[in-house]
Amino acid sequence: MKLKSILVAGAALAMTATVANAATLEDVKASGELNCIVTTGLVGFAYTDANGRWNGFDVDFCRATAAAVLGDGEKVKFVPTTGKTRFTALSSGEGDILYRNTTVTMSRDADLKLTFLGVNYYDGQGFMVSKALGVTSAKQLNGASVCIQTGTTTELNLADYFRAQGMSYEPVPIETNEEARTNYLSGRCDVYTTDASGLAASRATFESPKDHILLPEIISKEPLGPAVRQGDDAWADATRWVLNALIEAEEFGITSANADEMAANPPNPTVARILGVEGNYGEMVGLDNQWALRAIKAVGNYGEIFDRNIGPNTEIGLERGLNALWTNGGILYAPPIR
Amino acid sequence: MSDAKSYEPGQHPSLPPPKNLVGWQRWVWDNLFGTVSNTVLTLLSVYLLYLIIPGMLDYFVLDAVISANSRAECAELGKGACWAFIGDRFQVFIYGFYPAELRWRPNLAFVLLFVALAPVLYDNIPFRKYGLMFSLAFPIIAGVLMVGGVFGLEPVDTRLFGGVLLTIVIGVTGITFSLPLGILLALGRYSNLPAIKIVCTVFIEFIRGVPLITLLFVASTMLSYFLPPGTSFDLLLRVLIMVTLFASAYMAEVIRGGLQSLPKGQFEAADAMGLKYWQTMRLIVLPQALKISIPGIVNTFIGLYKDTTLVIVIGMLDVLGVAKSAVSDPVWNGLSVEIYVFVAGFFFICCFGMSRYSMYLEKKLHTGHKR
């Protein structure tokens, strides 16, 4: 009897029941913690600071989701993954949502059984080279050694691009962004290729960023977006609308600073709907009506997240470009909350 | 010399032996310059030492920098190794990301590890019997202490384990559980029952035939498919199970070697005494077989301990993983040799210690009748 109780306790300690394919929303609410899959470290997008706290663009979206679902943006457990392990981490239930600058593609959507929630960053694959090489165009890269992160779409785009241009190259496959940086800086490869945003983020961490340039060619479309497991519509709906709400909030001028004020005194019906003053949109997706208010108060709207982590005033210094709102010449366009 | 004295035959006092046959000269003659080939080897060794020692000493000790804030600062201060970095990251090297305010728990577990080891390693310790009981309970105590979640201990996510802490957790767990499992597998393979023999043999040969990292990949990617829908294990636990299974297959082979080297008479004598199977094994066979296999067992332990580094391929940050991620810290970019040498030193101390202990044990258990 004694032995049995020990065994039972041990088993309870060891097995954490996570239902891999059904009601993630309920599970997350029940456990009081959101498992968010992020990258092992990409400055600006997801990285740990000296105190071990996670920061970055993707991390803020995780926090916004946690704030909307659980009411507290700090109730996130981050699951760092490499390009290779991210999808298994999601499908095995290790994580509930994937915010890891992941390109939305058809095969990932259909064959890997993911459900993409939308796009939080429009990107494209670029090349970075040392200025000293005197290269100004990707078309001059014949015969170069190229550092690539394995398990990403960049690996496939690169093969296609060089093949189409009739050029040869030496691929140097690498697991993580950090290793790629070491190899690139030590001269193991001439070129580092990944999403342009990632290149800019990496370059920001170099000792002398000015010695390196991004080539003008962008060789692919890389819409980066969050994903959840396929077949859990309630969870997909809830998380999708958190993303949309953050974009809508920027469009209608709701910021983390003025959100409470606007909720008390909504300037127009749209804002009232977003902030849960009018209608019960939160309840429709299984949350409560203050969901968006909490998310915005936790991390700010899309524009605030962008500016704080990767915007022009940060070390990374990315322009909004394609990621400006559709009203400002970009293509960021969230479906209306109504 | 010869003019001084003359002696009667047989009266000459003993002369001292020639100089090169006593004292250090003899030693030098015998060990360094005795023959032509010996001299050549000596000169070659001296040349090698000359090549290695001064350069290493300069780089790692004399020109080394022990405090600086960045790689650039290191480079300004000296040409040698940049140890400053290790100090900068020391906490991460030891604990990984274990919450700072809870670090007394792994510390306590580490101290208890030695308390638990003492009665196992040395047999002239007072209250050894109670000590052994504590040793048996130690894995559970340590597990509870580190993971928490019961007795009011704050739970700590195993994902935060890292550095030396993770290495020791995997190593000690693997070592503790692979020995009994290995013994069972070895007995199974040595058994007369064909079904059990085949099952054990297939298991052992399969595990020994594939690299550990494929098993770790299975643990990290595929294992959840084989569990009942809706359950999933903690990743660390999955890795611990795989590492234990892996080591137990090697252990089984080592012990089987010990079993095979026992003379048949031992089994027959046990049968003649009317001992049952388990009695025979417990009282006659295993004590002898295990004694013979001690060097092999410790070698397997050392191998297992070194293999813990492979967990970095599935994204766990053990001491080598921490080192590897540290190599790519932009502030310290370009350091690799120093960091790897540091980690190598850590493993060397652990593994060399284990192999020394095995030699001590071998000598102690060498009770006269060598095979």
Place this chain on the structure above:
Amino acid sequence: MSVASDTDSTPQRGGIMRLWYDSEARQVIIQIFTIAVLFALVFYLVRNAVINLDAIGKSLGFDFLFQPANYDINQSFLEYDSRSSNLKAAIVGLLNTFLVAGLGIFIATIVGFVMGVLRLSKNFLMNRLVYCYVEAMRNVPVLLWILLVHGFIVVNMPGPRQALGLGESFFFSNRGINMPSPLPEPLFWATAITFILGVIGAIVFKRYAKKIQDETGKILPVLYVSFGLIVVLPVIVYFITGAPLNWETPAMQGFNFQGGYVVKPELIALTLALALYTSAFIAETVRSGILAVNYGQTEAAGALGLRNNRTLQLVVIPQAMRVIVPPLTSQYLNLTKNSSLAIAIGYMDITATLGGITLNQTGREMECMILVMAIYLCISLAVSSFMNWYNNRIKLIER
């Protein structure tokens, strides 16, 4: 339970208990039980897998092997590009595994034997030096050696433009070693054929010499004749035909050296680290093998008037080999399995192609891992059966 403890005479026990106390029946019961449990377990696991895969809508299938891989591989012995199939990528990876394992075993054996013999040397300094080498090598994880060597090459060696040149033909940089490749002219076949004939001739001569020695005790100079046949003769033919071999030397052009052969730093790091690590274990094996030969054997050989090298060659080594070969086999196997650590530094072996990029780009974890494990299992079984054959061949035949 009470029945069994109260009464001691067997006939009163129930049918099942009687079976249990019959040792043969008990053995059968235990075995049937084991097999039943095992099958139940396997069935349970497979059932879970089927349910789980079904739930997320994945199916098992190996079609993906014949679809284009879409990625490039930087070192390939076959014609391979990104349009080739995943299967071909796997084969390229497998060949790369063989290459690194073969090179590693070759170097490890030579270094290991030399170190093992030196470890027994009476010379104090050499003995200690080799001892330090062996202990340092084998007490540090092989993965660490791989990363250390790779890190050293990539970070501390100069870039290709500042490559250290050895003459105009060999260049060392952090992109690897560039060396000239041979460009044979038509007449070169004469040299090649002479070489092959030389090797065959040497083998025939060795057999002949052994026969003569067995019959008459006369010892023929096998070494010199073989050297003449294998090396001197082809060299003579080579120069007679007018040295019909050109070398293509590597030259810096654009980003990298073009022309000639290149040995990538990943291959160097992996081979060196694996070989040196394994050599330490081989050295210990060789040492204990030689020590295992009874000293009386050496003394007996001395009494027969054999010279030192003859003693070693004819008496000690053949006996030591019997002790050395079985552990040597497992060292070779370990090296081959450890070559899967290639993935840590981006060398494209079978684990990195089929078990890495293909797995990841197609999402077929189950199929890829099963294939990779099956391949390693086959390699292991093949190597160990070869070494068993060799071991049987040199086994002591008692007369």
